[in-house]
Amino acid sequence: MTTHTPIPTPQRPAPPRTPTRRPNSVLDDAHNTTLTAGLLLIFGLAYLACWLHLGPHTLAWTLNRATGTVAYLLLAATTATGALLGSRYSPAWLTRAQQAGWHGVTSGFALTLGMVHGLLLTVDATYPQSLLAVLIPGASSVRPLPVALGTLGAYLLALVIVSTRARRHLNPRVWKALHLSAYPAFALLTAHGVTAGSDHLGALYATSVAAVAFTFGLRLLEETKKRRPPRSTG
DSSP: OOOOOOOOOOOOOOOOOOOOOOOOTTTTOHHHHHHHHHHHHHHHHHHHHHHTTOSOTTHHHHHHHHHHHHHHHHHHHHHHHHTTTTSTTSOTTSOHHHHHHHHHHHHHHHHHHHHHHHHGGGGOSSSOOOHHHHHSTTOOSSSHHHHHHHHHHHHHHHHHHHHHHTGGGSOHHHHHHHHTTHHHHHHHHHHHHHHHOOSOOHHHHHHHHHHHHHHHHHHHHHHHHHHSOOOOOO
């Protein structure tokens, strides 16, 4: 009786695995991109209306105050919560990726609104400034010191965001040093708001500074305890 050896069927190669993406529902959310584009479109139309002298005479001034206040609120929130990222005080109900995502989105919106805040000076109905006067610290003909503080603070905030985007290509110590520029940026922009703003926002600035100082102190205390050598028992 003849036995037939079964011919092994060739197995198909397993499909290549797609790299697992980090569960970041903030930065990878298409709705966030749509929201950003929508806000930029709205501010672009508002800027065009100011440039064409449409609407109230104080339109550019009102938008300037509004964008500046909201930008500072976002900056205070992202600076205060950023100190807690990676610490034991970070919210447990959010993953590390989600925390970093919200931190990045908030800082990005703060910078964007801050840029709109500065650009609105170029279409102010009473004291319009040139673009160079806004971009070059001290070149403004109206309140040069407060405007210069805002420009320098915005540059430092942009440096923090750009360095974070290029984090993979930077030495960790260099990135950390650049990222800590968020605190001088916050200080400069606080001084800008206090010296340039005509609104009564003293309580807002005081609360924001206290929140940033408190969270920074918590993180500094935790890092100090980590680096403290253990006590010898004997």
